Amino acid sequence: MSTQLLEFNPSNPPSTAEGAASTWMARGACAQSDPNTFFPHDGVGVEVAKAICADCRVTSPCLEYALVHRIEHGVWGGCSERQRRRILRDRRAAARSTGLVAVAA
Numbered sequence: 001m002s003t004q005l006l007e008f009n010p011s012n013p014p015s016t017a018e019g020a021a022s023t024w025m026a027r028g029a030c031a032q033s034d035p036n037t038f039f040p041h042d043g044v045g046v047e048v049a050k051a052i053c054a055d056c057r058v059t060s061p062c063l064e065y066a067l068v069h070r071i072e073h074g075v076w077g078g079c080s081e082r083q084r085r086r087i088l089r090d091r092r093a094a095a096r097s098t099g100l101v102a103v104a105a
């Protein structure tokens with residue numbers, strides 16, 4: 001996801017969680033894209049964003065970032081808002097069935 005915090009110096013990698021996020025963000029296929037592309041208003045826009053994500057090398061950390069931070073809007077990690085809600089719902093269900101409720105609370 002292209003954001004404001006994309007300063008990344010490979011010779012001085014960040015040590016904080018936010019810094020780590022800026023690392024993969026800088027490597028994202030969307031780093032040079034208009035951020036508005038990833039906050040579409042219709043299904044066509046979602047597909048445009050997802051097509052960019054399809055060629056991205058950091059879809060996994062991007063998706064996890066959105067899931068962990070409960071980001072509701074936009075396309076992250078190649079997933080729409082609806083897809084992320086489904087993933088979170090499935091994770092909560094899996095956690096309940098295994099007794100690991102703390103992860104999905």
Ligand code: SF4
Pocket residue numbers: 001002024025027028029030031038052053054056057058059062063075076077078
């Ligand atoms: S997965 Fe998509 S939104 Fe995430 S960094 Fe890559 S291109 Fe950007």
